[in-house]
Amino acid sequence: MNIIGISGWSGNGKTTLLTRLIPALKARGFKVSTIKHAHHKFDIDVPGKDSYRHREAGAEEVLISSSNRWALMHENHDNGEAHLEDLIARMAPVDILLVEGFKSESFPKIEVWRQESGTEPRVASDDSIVALATPDLTYVAPVPILNLNNENAIADFIVQYFKLEVTTNETAG
Structure with a gap:
């Protein structure tokens, strides 16, 4: 998997760039996934929901599934935050994995x-x-x-950086 980060200080436009970059890379024929680093108070589960009750009862992991998507919640407990390489290992293979945040980790990044x-x-x-x-x-x-x-120029940079072959005619303009 080709992994590249989009990093920088908060408020500089990482998420905005990613939301434009993902379709630009997909238009070139690549399968793209993302990992997003969140603030420590972030939570996708809410009190009163069944999944929350499962976690509160002590489940180590809760997987929620519907016809639209599934999500896995894993409790870190006293282990602290997961390492980036552990999160990457949980991802299904794609052509390009974009990682938002994790600016202190050592892997190729566009700031x-x-x-x-x-x-x-x-x-x-x-x-x-x-x-x-x-x-x-x-x-x-x-x-x-x-x-x-210019998300197209950035997409082209990523393609060239990894020496990938574009499978569609969508290129920078």
Whole structure:
């Protein structure tokens, strides 16, 4: 599986980029999945639901299934947060796995950065960053600068980075 991260400080546009990048990669004929890092207070289960009651009763894992989708909830207990490699191992194989967040983990990442965010890009101090996606195309970085507003160019970069073969005629414009 080809794994690349979309990382950066909160508020720089990671999720917005991903929601545009996924269809751009799919249009090129690739199967795409994502892993999203969430804040520690995040929970998809709510009190009163059967799945919540199962977890509260002590189930280690609860899998919920319907005709539309299924979701697995695994209790971390005292083990702390799951490692990225453990989460990746649970994923079904796809052509490209996009990982949002996990900026401190060492794997290939495209950093998303906007000058107006008031943050500094991490590209100078993180050698796992392979490109910087920003609207400031004059920014000088030790990696390629990608136009944050051009998901097709970023999709093309990912395809070239992994040396993949596009199976449709949908390419950058």
